[in-house]
Ligand SMILES: Nc1ncnc2c1ncn2[C@@H]1O[C@H](COP(=O)(O)OP(=O)(O)O)[C@@H](O)[C@H]1O
């Protein structure tokens with residue numbers, strides 16, 4: 618009898634907890650979209666400030682007690698701080714992608730991607746893991762937002778690198794698009810492939826990877842590909858994935874060479 622009563626009490630407690638959670642969620646839902654955006658801004662601003670203070674204190678401690686660096690807990694503390702920093706940076710890029718505005722200029726994609734490869738090079742040891750860049754001799758001129766595209770390709774290269782096992786290659790290639798690809802964007806298009814020889818993705822995974830916050834990595838934010846998708850779409854382009862488990866992955870980004878002709882008015 619006592620056991621039964623205990624069970625019932627526990628269940629009552631659980632129900633109360635669920636009710637409280639439910640009420641909390643209902644209250645959250647009452648917020649309008651704008652309220653949520655504003656709260657998100659305020660929260661991430663607060664978190665960024667606190668994180669900056671934390672990083673500062675940790676650096677001071679390290680200066681005063683250099684022996685602490687060899688402690689494995691200290692290293693994991695840094696890893697956690699860096700993860701938090703990346704997450705907040707990704708979150709802020711993700712929020713600005715909700716209302717994406719492009720700052721387009723004529724840019725040479727060959728030069729832009731060569732520079733990105735240079736900055737990603739330290740991620741690869743050049744012996745077991747390699748990064749290869751291939752582009753046509755003639756400049757590939759695009760009317761695009763170079764900074765936002767840099768964000769996209771840096772993410773794709775990093776993902777490729779993280780998918781490699783002990784040995785492998787990530788290659789970035791700019792190529793002419795096939796007629797089928799031009800018809801996908803409806804305009805003359807350039808194709809950029811980011812290909813890796815890593816773990817690959819099942820069909821079920823491929824369906825989920827562009828969703829915000831989907832990540833299979835312990836330190837992942839799950840925002841890289843959704844940001845990439847938003848930036849490419851804002852350029853009226855397409856991003857597709859082709860992969861098989863164990864066979865590596867190819868992401869193809871299709872970008873129209875020129876933006877749609879602006880309305881030139883009566884002249
Ligand atoms: N090149 C790739 N090879 C295998 N899996 C990948 C690749 N790129 C992305 N993924 C999968 O897609 C998920 C989402 O990627 P992303 O949005 O960049 O977030 P994150 O890298 O923070 O996990 C990754 O966690 C991974 O599971």
Ligand SMILES: [Mg+2]
Pocket residue numbers: 772775776841842
């Ligand atoms: Mg990523």
